Amino acid sequence: xxxxxxxxxxxxxxxxxxxxxxxxxxxxxxxxxxxxxxxxxxxxxxxxxxxxxxxxxxxxxxxxxxxxxxxxxxxxxxxxxxxxxxxxxxxxxxxxxxxxxxxxxxxxxxxxxxxxxxxxxxxxxxxxxxxxxxxxxxxx
Amino acid sequence: xxxxxxxxxxxxxxxxxxxxxxxxxxxxxxxxxxxxxxxxxxxxxxxxxxxxxxxxxxxxxxxxxxxxxxxxxxxxxxxxxxxxxxxxxxxxxxxxxxxxxxxxxxxxxxxxxxxxxxxxxxxxxxxxxxxxxxxxxxxx
Amino acid sequence: xxxxxxxxxxxxxxxxxxxxxxxxxxxxxxxxxxxxxxxxxxxxxxxxxxxxxxxxxxxxxxxxxxxxxxxxxxxxxxxxxxxxxxxxxxxxxxxxxxxxxxxxxxxxxxxxxxxxxxxxxxxxxxxxxxxxxxxxxxxx
Amino acid sequence: xxxxxxxxxxxxxxxxxxxxxxxxxxxxxxxxxxxxxxxxxxxxxxxxxxxxxxxxxxxxxxxxxxxxxxxxxxxxxxxxxxxxxxxxxxxxxxxxxxxxxxxxxxxxxxxxxxxxxxxxxxxxxxxxxxxxxxxxxxxx
Numbered sequence: 018x019x020x021x022x023x024x025x026x027x028x029x030x031x032x033x034x035x036x037x038x039x040x041x042x043x044x045x046x047x048x049x050x051x052x053x054x055x056x057x058x059x060x061x062x063x064x065x066x067x068x069x070x071x072x073x074x075x076x077x078x079x080x081x082x083x084x085x086x087x088x089x090x091x092x093x094x095x096x097x098x099x100x101x102x103x104x105x106x107x108x109x110x111x112x113x114x115x116x117x118x119x120x121x122x123x124x125x126x127x128x129x130x131x132x133x134x135x136x137x138x139x140x141x142x143x144x145x146x147x148x149x150x151x152x153x154x155x156x157x
Numbered sequence: 158x159x160x161x162x163x164x165x166x167x168x169x170x171x172x173x174x175x176x177x178x179x180x181x182x183x184x185x186x187x188x189x190x191x192x193x194x195x196x197x198x199x200x201x202x203x204x205x206x207x208x209x210x211x212x213x214x215x216x217x218x219x220x221x222x223x224x225x226x227x228x229x230x231x232x233x234x235x236x237x238x239x240x241x242x243x244x245x246x247x248x249x250x251x252x253x254x255x256x257x258x259x260x261x262x263x264x265x266x267x268x269x270x271x272x273x274x275x276x277x278x279x280x281x282x283x284x285x286x287x288x289x290x291x292x293x294x295x296x297x
Numbered sequence: 298x299x300x301x302x303x304x305x306x307x308x309x310x311x312x313x314x315x316x317x318x319x320x321x322x323x324x325x326x327x328x329x330x331x332x333x334x335x336x337x338x339x340x341x342x343x344x345x346x347x348x349x350x351x352x353x354x355x356x357x358x359x360x361x362x363x364x365x366x367x368x369x370x371x372x373x374x375x376x377x378x379x380x381x382x383x384x385x386x387x388x389x390x391x392x393x394x395x396x397x398x399x400x401x402x403x404x405x406x407x408x409x410x411x412x413x414x415x416x417x418x419x420x421x422x423x424x425x426x427x428x429x430x431x432x433x434x435x436x437x
Numbered sequence: 438x439x440x441x442x443x444x445x446x447x448x449x450x451x452x453x454x455x456x457x458x459x460x461x462x463x464x465x466x467x468x469x470x471x472x473x474x475x476x477x478x479x480x481x482x483x484x485x486x487x488x489x490x491x492x493x494x495x496x497x498x499x500x501x502x503x504x505x506x507x508x509x510x511x512x513x514x515x516x517x518x519x520x521x522x523x524x525x526x527x528x529x530x531x532x533x534x535x536x537x538x539x540x541x542x543x544x545x546x547x548x549x550x551x552x553x554x555x556x557x558x559x560x561x562x563x564x565x566x567x568x569x570x571x572x573x574x575x576x577x
Binding site: 024026027028043059069085 | 444447448463467470479480481489505506
């Protein structure tokens with residue numbers, strides 16, 4: 018589990034003074050890249066193995082709107098790992114509180130650049146991300 | 158049900174040559190505004206009644222990636238209407254085919270600008286959007 | 298010269314109820330793609346010749362803010378053509394009036410995908426875009 | 438002068454594997470907010486004085502493309518201050534080198550929320566941002 022803090026800016030908001038629903042996905046993605054990178058699943062890893070990550074399913078609940086000046090603390094968690102996919106949970110809370118801004122669950126696969134097909138989660142991943150191997154939860 | 162056609166551009170894509178997951182939400186939103194506007198639920202309607210629409214929940218499945226040059230045909234459908242919320246279904250297909258690019262289900266409420274609370278779906282809406290009243294589906 | 302009409306939406310605006318300066322660049326880019334495509338400089342043309350267009354310089358003046366519900370009429374004009382670059386003028390007016398929203402001048406080059414270097418504007422371009430050849434203006 | 442470091446992510450890039458020109462404006466804006474905030478010209482300051490900042494002119498030169506994995510060091514500098522406007526210079530270099538990615542000059546005004554007109558740069562600003570007063574350069 019990791020947490021990334023992002024400050025909400027005026028350009029993140031829409032006309033209603035709230036972060037727009039599409040923009041939240043970018044904030045969540047920013048937190049995922051920070052998380053992946055901290056594990057070693059960074060741009061170099063992806064290039065070396067000719068992989069690119071793709072979100073294939075996403076469910077998000079918007080609980081309380083964020084506005085410019087708020088700092089969101091965005092977590093990334095492995096909910097469960099399957100043979101070829103990872104289900105991640107992400108929660109953005111208002112930093113310094115337990116108040117939830119948005120909650121999301123995403124299914125991510127890694128596509129092989131040559132075939133465009135999802136690759137199995139194998140030793141390349143387990144070396145840097147042991148949690149994917151030890152998943153006790155039922156396979157996704 | 159309405160369908161809006163949007164041409165995918167280079168600036169919609171990310172480095173993997175696919176439309177990014179956050180960007181799809183903007184394409185879906187564009188189709189919703191076109192749909193709402195065609196019904197009369199446009200900026201003037203919203204201003205007159207001091208309302209603004211908010212997505213409170215969204216689930217999206219990415220089936221096949223779209224690339225620059227593709228035209229997406231994006232539908233908007235009322236799945237069911239509750240007292241204060243509307244569940245919309247949206248499907249983006251590659252124009253001229255039945256191939257699905259993304260499918261989404263969204264729950265939308267209309268907030269009162271003064272209170273920030275969701276308003277009931279009442280005659281103001283039913284006059285322009287009778288489907289909301291006649292919903293036979295179980296209330297959302 | 299071509300004109301593309303784009304309706305401004307709530308998700309184009311920022312917290313101040315105006316289209317954000319970064320977002321205007323996307324609206325201008327949308328109009329350029331529509332213009333390029335109408336000439337035959339579309340995704341197929343670019344792929345066939347392994348080219349991609351890049352903006353190397355841009356100057357933009359924001360004259361009057363646009364808001365959701367406005368329709369912008371965005372023109373694309375060749376100001377002058379050089380051996381390897383095109384200077385384009387773009388003006389967004391509020392549709393149905395001469396009121397200017399933004400004015401921009403952009404320098405565009407086409408990079409060769411293999412070398413990453415700007416290619417000369419040659420017969421491939423002149424066939425579909427004769428204006429590039431006949432430029433009487435001093436070369437850019 | 439301040440410098441903000443931003444890591445370029447996959448979702449910042451377009452199909453050509455480069456940060457898109459519109460996206461650069463967001464990265465520059467992020468650095469401006471960080472700079473303004475560090476001086477005390479933050480969301481609270483703006484709300485207290487019912488102001489909002491607007492870019493009225495911008496010129497940007499794209500020198501070398503940035504890709505996912507690059508870290509940009511983005512500076513913010515006052516080039517000159519006028520009675521009602523500030524000309525800012527921003528340069529994004531590849532962190533740890535002098536290689537310039539983009540260079541921009543922007544003219545910013547602060548609009549009064551009630552009148553929509555630019556306010557004079559007065560003591561409210563000088564207290565937190567003395568550089569605006571002491572500008573020796575010819576007024577913008």
